Amino acid sequence: MSRGVVVVKTFVVNCGVLSKALWGGRFAQAATPLLATPHAPLIAPPSGRPFHTTESLKKNGKMRWEYLNNKMYRPTPIGETERPAFVAHVKKNLKYSPDKMWYIACLVRGLKIDDAINQLKFVSQKGAQFAIDTLEEARQMAIRDHYVEYPSNLWVSESFVGRGLVYRGYRRHARRRFGKVEYKHCHYFVTLEEGDPPQQYYTYQAKLTPEEMLQEYLKELRKRNVPFAI
Amino acid sequence: MTTARLTVRLSQLSLHALPSIRSSSVPLPLLAPASIPTQAQLTWVSYVHRDPNYKHFAPNFGFKRKHYIEKFKKDRKQKFIKVNLPDPNEKDDYDSMTPEEIRAKMKEKGIKPVRPWQERPVCISSTTSTFEPYVPPEGDGKVSTLSTAGAKQKIERLEKKGKSMMAVRKIRQFDDDFDPKLFAADAQEIYIASHRALADGDMNKLHQCVTERAFPLVTHESRHKTIRWQFLGSLEPPRAVHIRCTDVISKENIFAQVTVRFHTKQTLAVYDRFGRLLHGSEVVARDVLEYVVFEKHMANTYGLWRVHDKIIPDWMPPKQPVRRTYRVKEMEEEEEEATPSKEETSEVADSQNEKPAVAVA
Numbered sequence: 001m002s003r004g005v006v007v008v009k010t011f012v013v014n015c016g017v018l019s020k021a022l023w024g025g026r027f028a029q030a031a032t033p034l035l036a037t038p039h040a041p042l043i044a045p046p047s048g049r050p051f052h053t054t055e056s057l058k059k060n061g062k063m064r065w066e067y068l069n070n071k072m073y074r075p076t077p078i079g080e081t082e083r084p085a086f087v088a089h090v091k092k093n094l095k096y097s098p099d100k101m102w103y104i105a106c107l108v109r110g111l112k113i114d115d116a117i118n119q120l121k122f123v124s125q126k127g128a129q130f131a132i133d134t135l136e137e138a139r140q141m142a143i144r145d146h147y148v149e150y151p152s153n154l155w156v157s158e159s160f161v162g163r164g165l166v167y168r169g170y171r172r173h174a175r176r177r178f179g180k181v182e183y184k185h186c187h188y189f190v191t192l193e194e195g196d197p198p199q200q201y202y203t204y205q206a207k208l209t210p211e212e213m214l215q216e217y218l219k220e221l222r223k224r225n226v227p228f229a230i
Numbered sequence: 231m232t233t234a235r236l237t238v239r240l241s242q243l244s245l246h247a248l249p250s251i252r253s254s255s256v257p258l259p260l261l262a263p264a265s266i267p268t269q270a271q272l273t274w275v276s277y278v279h280r281d282p283n284y285k286h287f288a289p290n291f292g293f294k295r296k297h298y299i300e301k302f303k304k305d306r307k308q309k310f311i312k313v314n315l316p317d318p319n320e321k322d323d324y325d326s327m328t329p330e331e332i333r334a335k336m337k338e339k340g341i342k343p344v345r346p347w348q349e350r351p352v353c354i355s356s357t358t359s360t361f362e363p364y365v366p367p368e369g370d371g372k373v374s375t376l377s378t379a380g381a382k383q384k385i386e387r388l389e390k391k392g393k394s395m396m397a398v399r400k401i402r403q404f405d406d407d408f409d410p411k412l413f414a415a416d417a418q419e420i421y422i423a424s425h426r427a428l429a430d431g432d433m434n435k436l437h438q439c440v441t442e443r444a445f446p447l448v449t450h451e452s453r454h455k456t457i458r459w460q461f462l463g464s465l466e467p468p469r470a471v472h473i474r475c476t477d478v479i480s481k482e483n484i485f486a487q488v489t490v491r492f493h494t495k496q497t498l499a500v501y502d503r504f505g506r507l508l509h510g511s512e513v514v515a516r517d518v519l520e521y522v523v524f525e526k527h528m529a530n531t532y533g534l535w536r537v538h539d540k541i542i543p544d545w546m547p548p549k550q551p552v553r554r555t556y557r558v559k560e561m562e563e564e565e566e567e568a569t570p571s572k573e574e575t576s577e578v579a580d581s582q583n584e585k586p587a588v589a590v591a
Contacts, residue, residue: 070454071503072454072456072503073503073504073505075456075458075499075501075505075506076505076506082504082505082506083504083505083506085502085503085504085506092318092319093319095315146502146504147502147503147506149554149555149556165318167313167315169310169311169313170311171309171310171311172310172311173309181310185318
């Protein structure tokens with residue numbers, strides 16, 4: 001969320017005498033005692049801080065990827081678990097085909113960042129280097145700006161490819177024929193989250209536990225019906 | 231076609247030599263006239279006679295995506311019309327380029343040249359530092375003024391200070407009703423307002439409470455953070471301890487700076503973007519001793535008293551450490567990198583100093 005900073009170059013129209021009235025003249029002591037008793041925490045967030053999302057920051061109805069890192073979350077309420085830190089990064093217009101880059105993006109999903117980079121080092125494709133650069137940059141962003149404590153405590157929660165610039169050229173064929181050539185670029189999007197990755201990234205691939213299998217069986221039994229029965 | 235004809239001829243020539251070896255009784259169909267080339271055997275050779283410089287390319291059956299013989303690669307390359315692909319991620323290093331090179335690059339990109347003169351209006355609404363800063367006495371704030379030891383402690387009165395009184399007289403030239411004792415109360419209101427504005431994220435209000443010089447220091451690393459600050463009360467009434475006046479550029483352009491001493495009780499809690507507590511606590515109150523410098527542009531009719539600077543003496547105990555661990559950047563030069571980038575350096579965080587328990591009766 002980006003806040004427009006409006007710098008007030010000149011001052012509020014005010015003269016010296018009125019300013020006293022504005023700030024309140026007399027010194028006011030707090031009514032509550034000042035002994036070291038714990039003070040009740042602020043429950044409601046202070047007013048004046050807007051939590052709006054401007055339409056200009058959205059693309060196709062969704063928040064633009066570059067602005068996902070500006071999203072603010074309210075302080076964790078008492079009793080709830082802490083939200084894990086995340087950082088969303090993108091590297092745009094890499095000179096590589098999106099269809100080829102897709103394979104590399106799929107390889108990296110759901111892995112710890114160190115494992116992901118190690119695997120990519122042994123992929124002898126041009127896109128692998130792009131992916132490594134993106135992951136390293138995202139990791140540095142996480143440590144520097146998003147208060148991630150340990151650089152290795154990150155995993156790849158999202159990894160996908162988008163179509164970038166396409167320059168069109170052409171080529172000659174035999175018998176005075178011509179064919180078009182596309183010089184493709186791709187965008188590589190990545191989200192790193194703090195913590196451990198789940199056991200199964202694709203939930204549909206997860207094997208059912210015996211309890212779940214039992215529930216499924218019971219569901220099937222209960223679904224049985226005799227049609228047109230009284 | 232010519233390949234076949236040549237090879238046929240060669241084979242015929244070699245076969246004609248054979249009759250000397252074989253017996254003449256057997257009728258040899260090979261002695262037929264050379265005008266029937268279709269009956270002769272053909273041999274395949276992996277080269278093209280047209281190109282005299284042609285190398286022999288061994289067939290590679292391992293890589294299936296291309297033709298198994300690597301022929302005409304250069305010719306095939308020439309069939310693709312060359313397109314100049316601009317690199318979107320290329321970043322020009324303008325520092326190391328000559329003006330002619332920069333001009334050429336800009337022409338290429340279609341950017342118009344920069345205006346030869348650059349006019350920029352400058353508004354001097356605050357000074358850049360505290361002039362003749364106040365030196366707080368050591369041991370200040372450790373003992374309560376209500377105890378015997380505290381009563382014995384000499385409180386330096388502002389009336390006895392010559393330079394400060396001269397400055398007060400200078401301020402009274404512009405503002406007749408200025409009284410340091412009353413001003414201290416107003417200063418506390420401004421101090422509280424500035425903290426509240428920072429916590430709310432109200433930048434317009436903050437500009438009215440804080441000078442341009444102090445604004446980046448106050449808002450440093452406060453973006454994307456939730457700050458919850460509470461003012462619980464004063465332990466001692468605020469006191470103006472130091473007043474100075476100075477002129478900038480011309481003699482009449484006076485800026486006044488007043489240092490006010492605050493001994494207060496506050497709570498501060500800073501949460502990061504994800505709502506995780508980074509610093510402080512919402513519940514635990516802390517005693518805060520601060521020397522805040524307020525500045526006003528006296529020569530300006532619309533001048534306001536605003537927070538300008540904070541005096542941090544050497545004897546002040548260190549700040550509360552950050553909750554998370556971090557790696558300190560190793561600097562090659564021996565620069566004093568006292569506060570790493572992650573530590574809170576806003577005015578609000580500076581205020582959290584560990585003070586021994588002050589018993590207030």
